[in-house]
Amino acid sequence: xxxxxxxxxxxxxxxxxxxxxxxxxxxxxxxxxxxxxxGVAALLGALAVWLWIIGxxxxxxxxxxxxxxxxxxxxxxxxxxxxxxxxxxxxGATTPGGVFLQLVPVLIGAFAGxxxxxxxxxxxxxxxxxTQGFGRWRWALAKLVLLGALLAAATGTVGAxxxxxxxxxxxxxxxxxxLNEMSPFATLFTLRGxxxxxxxxxxxxxxxxxxxxIRRIVPAIIATLAIYAGLALATGLYLREHYLTxxxxxxxxxxxxAWIISNWSARHGKFAYAGNPPDILxxxxxxxxxxxxxxxxxxxxxxxxxxxxxxYTQWTxxxxxxxxxxFQGIEGxxxxxxSALLIAATVWLVHRRAA
Amino acid sequence: xxxxEASGLGKRYGATWALRECMLEIPAGRVAALVGPNGAGKSxxxxxxxxxxxxxxxxxxxxxxxxxxxxxxxxxxxxxxQDTPLYKNLTVADMIYVTRNLNRRFDQPYAQARLDELxxxxxxxxxxxxxxxxxxxxxxxxxxxxxxxxxxDEPVAMLDPIARHDFMATVLAAASADGVSVLLSSHVLTxxxxxxxxxxxxxxxxxxxxxxxxxxxxxxxxxxxxELALRYLRENLPAATR
Numbered sequence: 111x112x113x114x115x116x117x118x119x120x121x122x123x124x125x126x127x128x129x130x131x132x133x134x135x136x137x138x139x140x141x142x143x144x145x146x147x148x149g150v151a152a153l154l155g156a157l158a159v160w161l162w163i164i165g166x167x168x169x170x171x172x173x174x175x176x177x178x179x180x181x182x183x184x185x186x187x188x189x190x191x192x193x194x195x196x197x198x199x200x201x202g203a204t205t206p207g208g209v210f211l212q213l214v215p216v217l218i219g220a221f222a223g224x225x226x227x228x229x230x231x232x233x234x235x236x237x238x239x240x241t242q243g244f245g246r247w248r249w250a251l252a253k254l255v256l257l258g259a260l261l262a263a264a265t266g267t268v269g270a271x272x273x274x275x276x277x278x279x280x281x282x283x284x285x286x287x288x289l290n291e292m293s294p295f296a297t298l299f300t301l302r303g304x305x306x307x308x309x310x311x312x313x314x315x316x317x318x319x320x321x322x323x324i325r326r327i328v329p330a331i332i333a334t335l336a337i338y339a340g341l342a343l344a345t346g347l348y349l350r351e352h353y354l355t356x357x358x359x360x361x362x363x364x365x366x367x368a369w370i371i372s373n374w375s376a377r378h379g380k381f382a383y384a385g386n387p388p389d390i391l392x393x394x395x396x397x398x399x400x401x402x403x404x405x406x407x408x409x410x411x412x413x414x415x416x417x418x419x420x421x422y423t424q425w426t427x428x429x430x431x432x433x434x435x436x437f438q439g440i441e442g443x444x445x446x447x448x449s450a451l452l453i454a455a456t457v458w459l460v461h462r463r464a465a
Numbered sequence: 466x467x468x469x470e471a472s473g474l475g476k477r478y479g480a481t482w483a484l485r486e487c488m489l490e491i492p493a494g495r496v497a498a499l500v501g502p503n504g505a506g507k508s509x510x511x512x513x514x515x516x517x518x519x520x521x522x523x524x525x526x527x528x529x530x531x532x533x534x535x536x537x538x539x540x541x542x543x544x545x546x547q548d549t550p551l552y553k554n555l556t557v558a559d560m561i562y563v564t565r566n567l568n569r570r571f572d573q574p575y576a577q578a579r580l581d582e583l584x585x586x587x588x589x590x591x592x593x594x595x596x597x598x599x600x601x602x603x604x605x606x607x608x609x610x611x612x613x614x615x616x617x618d619e620p621v622a623m624l625d626p627i628a629r630h631d632f633m634a635t636v637l638a639a640a641s642a643d644g645v646s647v648l649l650s651s652h653v654l655t656x657x658x659x660x661x662x663x664x665x666x667x668x669x670x671x672x673x674x675x676x677x678x679x680x681x682x683x684x685x686x687x688x689x690x691x692e693l694a695l696r697y698l699r700e701n702l703p704a705a706t707r
Contacts, residue, residue, distance in 0.1 A: 127536055129536060138566050234548065238551065241543075244568065
């Protein structure tokens with residue numbers, strides 16, 4: 111068999127080598143990850159179409175109801191009822207649609223992020239990739255930044271669509287519409303604005319680092335799901351409410367759009383009880399009211415007023431709805447910082463870690 | 466110039482030393498064979514030379530003093546790892562594209578002509594090629610980078626005799642016609658007989674013997690490389706266990 115010969119090349123001793131340009135990684139990354147990216151695109155595309163299909167009639171119903179004058183007329187009430195009744199497809203985070211949207215960041219993170227390095231390590235192709243002239247840490251950095259940016263841009267689009275879908279519910283000046291009383295801080299917080307792509311990016315970088323550390327795809331995916339769940343729960347339950355110092359008020363009529371952090375009552379400047387008034391107090395001071403707590407017909411406000419007459423002040427700490435965007439900025443900011451840190455750690459491991 | 470130079474080189478995995486006190490000077494322009502039984506430290510030494518792993522002790526330089534794994538070293542070395550890892554779901558054309566874009570130099574006409582000659586279709590996925598074709602593809606990609614040093618880790622262990630012969634013919638052509646230095650590891654001694662001009666004998670993480678094959682045979686009065694290696698490994702096994 112004849113073998114072709116390799117042409118000689120000029121010797122380059124001493125000459126400082128110009129590194130392979132960064133932009134070359136764009137095509138390399140695309141060829142290697144096009145199936146994963148196509149999968150993500152199909153998933154997000156289907157979500158976008160679905161949001162558009164259910165969002166268009168919603169916006170229409172809202173526009174008709176909001177334009178109706180006078181708002182108290184039976185005809186307008188009927189239109190408002192139509193709008194309020196359309197809330198079935200994605201009301202909050204408890205419907206299948208809302209739950210699925212909540213899972214999108216972690217699904218993308220786990221299934222697109224974890225294999226990026228774990229597959230190379232599991233199949234041994236890192237021995238090929240890390241010995242090419244591009245250099246291994248540059249290879250890892252280019253790939254992670256590129257994929258992360260693509261995923262964040264794609265989920266950012268879907269996040270904007272979710273914001274659009276919910277616009278009528280949070281629009282100012284639709285006081286006649288019942289859903290205006292919904293807090294924008296309810297679990298929808300992570301589905302809108304910058305939080306959605308930021309959580310996706312965080313999940314992706316968690317997946318990449320887990321893949322680098324664990325070196326096997328399936329365990330890395332499982333670890334990513336677990337770590338993400340822990341982080342998302344900790345953020346929702348403990349962290350988010352502390353982004354800004356809550357406002358404090360003794361006015362019992364806190365706006366319904368506010369996110370109530372806690373409420374308690376004090377008497378003569380001393381803490382009395384947290385949350386709802388205990389039965390013993392109500393029986394002592396408010397037995398004249400027609401029914402006990404929790405029974406039908408008596409609002410909590412009525413009890414609060416009754417107890418206020420006996421020297422109890424009800425305090426409420428809350429985050430006003432106007433803080434929605436500052437909170438989005440804070441959450442997006444720290445998630446972006448976390449993602450940058452995780453990418454840096456992953457790249458450092460690729461650079462340092464013995465194979 | 467030496468293509469690989471090691472001094473006091475050691476690599477430890479946990480408590481065991483895979484390579485100890487390794488002293489080595491492999492000259493350029495040769496086909497050097499790294500020979501030794503399984504677990505002798507052949508792959509460890511090659512991984513250190515191509516910069517995939519970091520020494521626990523000592524240092525290793527390549528291509529005349531470039532630190533292994535440095536950009537200048539990566540640029541001049543092409544490595545074909547054991548079992549010739551390729552992206553199985555990429556086509557041959559994509560593998561060419563990826564390799565071309567990950568390196569400063571890539572001889573596209575050479576790669577295409579070579580694959581054409583081997584009858585490897587560009588549209589076939591790398592994972593669907595036969596073992597021999599996968600090895601040839603990996604070798605072609607490595608040679609198209611026009612390296613000054615080609616490092617091969619157990620390149621023919623998984624191949625049938627014909628594929629083995631074809632593979633080594635390509636390696637030899639690159640070495641003799643283009644002056645590419647070659648460092649390859651193998652435990653198949655008969656295969657090395659025709660190709661190796663320089664021998665490094667490893668056992669239990671230590672270099673037992675290194676030098677020009679012709680000189681070594683003359684000095685030790687042996688007829689063949691196989692005989693020399695076997696004799697030497699047998700003699701030195703008890704010493705290493707002691």
